[in-house]
Amino acid sequence: MNNMLLLIGIISIAFLSCEQIEEDEEIFVDNCPLVNDSTFYVERIYSSRTHKVSNGDLKTINYLFAKNNITLNNLRVYKLQTDELGYYHVRCDQYYDGLPLFTEPVIFHFNNGGNLDCISGDMIDSINIDTIPNISAESTGVILYKCITSDPDSHQVLMKKSTCFEAELGIFDINAGVSYTDKNFVLVWKVEPRNAESPHVIINAKNDSLIRYYNGIIH
Structure with a gap:
């Protein structure tokens, strides 16, 4: 009986120790x-300047931008959406001198004919800093x-x-x-x-x- 109690005690201590390690690992990630x-x-x-869309979406975006004479040089595309009207909405981050503009995301809206309808946000061409x-x-x-x-x-x-x-x-x-x-x-x-x-x-x-x-x- 004493040996059985001792074995149970050892197992309990080991379990608690492992549990504590797991808790620590969960907290201090x-x-x-x-x-x-x-x-x-x-x-x-x-x-990273890599576009965050699939190759198929990027092909569509390249077509839309080329059709409307818009350059992707200072943009990073992170999402392409289409709606029930067949419009395309291209969400982008802007860059200047290789640096991200943290407060200046833009969205390009194209109609179902692939023509630019409007832009949400301000396009930044130059910054004097x-x-x-x-x-x-x-x-x-x-x-x-x-x-x-x-x-x-x-x-x-x-x-x-x-x-x-x-x-x-x-x-x-x-x-x-x-x-x-x-x-x-x-x-x-x-x-x-x-x-x-x-x-x-x-x-x-x-x-x-x-x-x-x-x-x-x-x-």
Whole structure:
């Protein structure tokens, strides 16, 4: 009897240990060590210019754009939709000087004859800013750390995702979403967890100032 109780105890301890490991692995997904006690680990990534549609959809899009003398040079297509009227709706991200415009998606609407009907969003031809950052991607971890550690909601969300962060250089309109204002483009780092979109920060790549912080919680 004593041997049986001892065996049951050992099995129970092993089960609890495995269960704890599984819980830890579920909570700390893609976990990276802190560089020190005041910053997160941040790695720079580069935006992919590859269109995110099938080859068949891309063939249709190339036909529509060529028919209407529209270039895809500064665009990345991420979705093609058709509706019950036979209209085509092509959703794109815009790029300038090789950098993504985080606030400027556009949608091209073509009728069932393949002719351009209208464009939703503003086409950006030129931007008068310097695209060389003064702030490194790695240094954004300090601001990110301050935002997250001072926000209990953000910290809770983060611990279920990742403490590995990625920074992408791009262009951001700080007046986006504000009616009747001119565009005010700045060079920024967009920093977010690996394989997640929040919590994230938008940081001015010239002067290290915080432009936006979003913790992923909607109250």
